[in-house]
Amino acid sequence: MPLEEPSLSDVALVCAADGGYFGLLSGLVRSLKADPTARRMALSVLDLGLDPEHVGWLEGQGATVRAPDWDLDFPGRDGFPRWFRAMTARPFLPRHFPGHAVYLWIDSDAWVQDGTVLAHYVAAARQGKLAIVPELDRAYFNHYRRPKLLGWDQNHKAVAFAYGLAAANRLGRYPILNSGVFALAAEAPHWALWAEALERALNRRRLSRLSTDRLMVKIIEQTALNSIVFADWKAPVKRAPATFLPAWANWLCGKATPMFNPASGHLVEPHAPHRPLGVVHLAGAGVQKRTFRLSTPDGGTVETMLTFDAVEAVKAG
Template identity: 35%
Template sequence: MSITKNVLVVTGFDSTHLDLAEDMAASFRRAYQDRYPLAAIVFGGCRMPPSLASRFDAVVEVPPDQGFDGVQGYFLAYTGLKARLPELFPGYASYCWVDADCWFQGSESLPRIMAGVPNAELCIHPEFDVHYLRYPTPSNRTLHIYRKNEAAHLNAMPLSMPMVNAGVIAMAADSRIWALWARELALLRERHDRGESVYFSDQIPLHKIVYLNQVRLLPLRAVDNWQTYACLPLVHRASKSLRVPTPPHELIGIVHLAGKMKDAAVSLDGETLTLRYRDMARFLGW
């Protein structure tokens, strides 16, 4: 199998999500072996067990920051680290970020995602799919964060446009989006340091950038970042896989356990269990 050296896949986690990171890395290696290099941003004083550390080709360790409080949002947004991948891991033509609460089912997603990079400034999944019809746009969470961070300019914000999910993104190293994103996150940090009350989200600033800067976007399909909070997958016993609930029941390539879905117990095919990779592996007999 050929090694794709011009693409780096990156994730990030702290000790709170070590088990999710283990699942993400295990599913990645099961799907791709060593075809793609895998890197990690490890923060908050997290110490990886050797079994997990061996899964990664590169690691950046970020020490705890006493100025950060988890109630203010996400550490990766507070530090702007997700917007600095070419700086943290230089030397690659393109980068794909995958949240640690995602896991891979099969090897189809990454080639599809990366195929869009040469002709787009950003490859990302809009949370807008026929299977998400019961999930409101904008969500209450989106409205809350925009009202907190952009109250003075709320009418100019793209509130009516579908949210873009920053859990799986891909960009060329020279995409202008890195700098635009980093600047938005830096402005939030500056306001925080001046004593303003802000919420550190990397996704909301990216949503703002996408729609206010006419970004040349490649929308990723739902199968490449399946939002389990919006729609549960279908269990397909014959193929031992999770699939899209409607015909033609395509294979889901990346399962995303965003928010409460990290630990949620769900009813699937007559059984109650979580959608974590380790549970699905046992359930489906991989």
């Protein structure tokens, strides 16, 4: 059921990109402007290396654009690519875009198909909770694989890299909370907890240097956010309250290919009752540039990429 939301004018909808990701970012922005719920929020963009014409286009769409510096210090920082500043900036969004009551982050490789879902994020955030989606769904392929040797998967490895083996043993079996879409109130304690957890992870002593060539580094801010939500009471930080939204609120296309409903023109869940997806997230190897053959509920197929522009073209016939 759509959630009634009296006002969204105090919500900052934040995204980020460099020049290489502008194509995806522009699709996200167009999806926001096409949606009656999303366009009531204040569009805010972190500039990670956009071209001047990109910034001009964004400002023409009503966006506030800010170029972040490094928000945290860590070994080898000066050698890191500029895009990694989005990772250190996320726990500091109220500082980069002050004056809003709620901050709703959306990765630039995602786009909004049904903005009514955004009101659920905002409502939970107003209650002092982190609104976020676990990487769990009956359609996601990773739930149907054989267990790996010793039972350790990506989450165990990510936590071990960030906080050590003891933390991985405690927290590794929890589902991954995907930080590609989340909402938090400006005054929530999560921001400070997250910043502290991320700083500890980035400054932890290791035998090898930090490098964005490693997945564990690319997702380290997500691991830090997970750690403050799932931390037990003996951990250095206390557990931060959260509410977990369903997979269609942040559908990970790399984990399950959606279906397409020609009658409604929506990407939908691949299993019945085929609910329309709220946020379409093009996370996963090759997902952003691949052409998919999508099944339809009536037994047909449609070939398309999963970007906002491609799906709009299919809808238009």
